[in-house]
Amino acid sequence: MNVHFKPIDVAKVAEGIESWVKIESPTSSREAVNQMIDQAQSEFDGVPVALERIPGRDGYGDCLFARTEGEGKRILVLSHLDTVHPIGTAAGPLPIRREGDKMFGPGIYDMKGGAYLAMDAFRRVVSAGSHKLPITFLFTPDEEVGSPSSRAIIEAEAQNAAFAIVTEPTWHNYVVTGRKGIGRFDINATGVPAHAGANHEKGRSAINEIAHQILAIAAMTDYARGITTNVGMISGGTASNVIPRDAHISIDVRVLNPESAEEVKEKLLSLKPHDPDVKLDITGKFTRPPYVKSEGTEAFLQHTRKLAAEIGFELPEAPQDGGGSDANFTAALGVPTLDSLGIDGDGAHTHFEHGLLSCLEPRLRLFQRLMETLQ
Known part of the structure; x- marks a missing residue:
């Protein structure tokens, strides 16, 4: 059975996301970010991937690689685990809670929700052996301040990437194909x-x-x-x-x-x-650097839209976004790159930051299908 047909326990996925959100990890606290890196590392217990942890520098946290076996060009998945919220936000103005379809918490939208969904999809695909290309998952500690310590690591890994998937959050299912x-x-x-x-x-x-x-x-x-x-x-x-x-x-x-x-x-x-x-x-x-949409990214977008349609939702293309992300680095190196494939919601960097429960299964399935079908 292909992994994308296996049932998804949405309640368990939501609990997993919230367990990550409980580990508050502002960029400025190396210790806090590394607690989050520890948690991500533990998620791969028993999963057939090779883990590599690169110690942080200049006061920032560590980077974590999870790689499948395989030669040649790879799928590169990028997720940052740092947030903008100071420690204590969850105990104060932004408690972790659910209200209807909304899941609230510091960093749940930007971007622990998307990072968790991609990680869970990665585990499922790797455990089933259903991917065609080898996959590298890279967790970084400093995106919220411009990725000063991780940029060189991202760019080095991108040299061997056929595609880059960036798990920044979406809004109304928009996918980003360019950033300033x-x-x-x-x-x-x-x-x-x-x-x-x-x-x-x-x-x-x-x-x-x-x-x-x-x-x-x-x-x-x-x-x-x-x-x-x-x-x-x-x-x-x-x-x-x-x-x-x-x-x-x-x-x-x-x-x-x-x-x-x-x-x-x-x-x-x-x-x-x-x-x-x-x-x-x-x-x-x-x-x-500017993230300019390329022909390769356009082809990647059309492939992803077909997968989304099979799952049951549309992927509108966002205008070139004014905010930056680690997608800027991969796209500038010529790697076909899609961004904002993560959790839907609103309120990044605010005290009403939230993700949507209703998006968890379709977004997780999209990550799975991408990892299974890209070649």
Whole structure:
């Protein structure tokens, strides 16, 4: 019997997801994330896969691989186990509970629900030996902060991937086939301090300089081309009666394609001081490359839609998403990639974050069918 015909105990699946959600794992706590990695590792007891755990670095948690036997190109499944919610959220503003079709809890939607569903499908398929391609499942610890410690690991594994499945959450069954690239830049301005009353003319205000730069950066936004810039943080000065020597801004950039990324990066790094007596120190880069839909991803999408139709639901295609994920890395390397195949629900990163009980069986079956049929 093919594994996709075997019954699924939805109640047991829901309990499994909630057991993961109970292990609160904010990115900033290496110990907490590694407790979640421990739990994921234990889920493979008795399953015929090879496990490899890579110690974390720079204060982040570990990465965990689960691999089937087999040579050649592989299916790569990516799930992150870190969340944005601080420890104590489940005991406070977002208790783990069910209300009708909704399952609430910190990280249940982004993305422990999808990670668990894919893991459960992987176990079922591997135990039945019903996959055609070898499969690698990679759990990561730091996606919520841009994957600084896991990016190189993801990209190295993607070199041998025929397909990438990313288990970020969906909404109304949308599947993501493209995401904007994300850049992070900082500007520090250094002026000349002076007493604002006695020696105003001798000062050179770093804050005034930064104000000019903010307007220049805002002017780089081009909605028609999908380019946005946002100065999201600003700081500077020491007192209202001192011409400020120092000021700082942090900038978020989103772009649709690699060409725009290079263009905006060059513009930002080439900014010149409005006041020649003020020094600018500009740093930054694109932390996630644009995820641009390829012909391979289109073929992957059509295959996945056929499987979803067999199960009994549709997969509408989302417009290119403004948020980033680890799919950006695999797609940029030319791997056919589908994202947001995880749990349906709403409220990522909020105190009403929830997944839908009604989606658990069809989404798990979709993961199973993908792992069985991709070749």
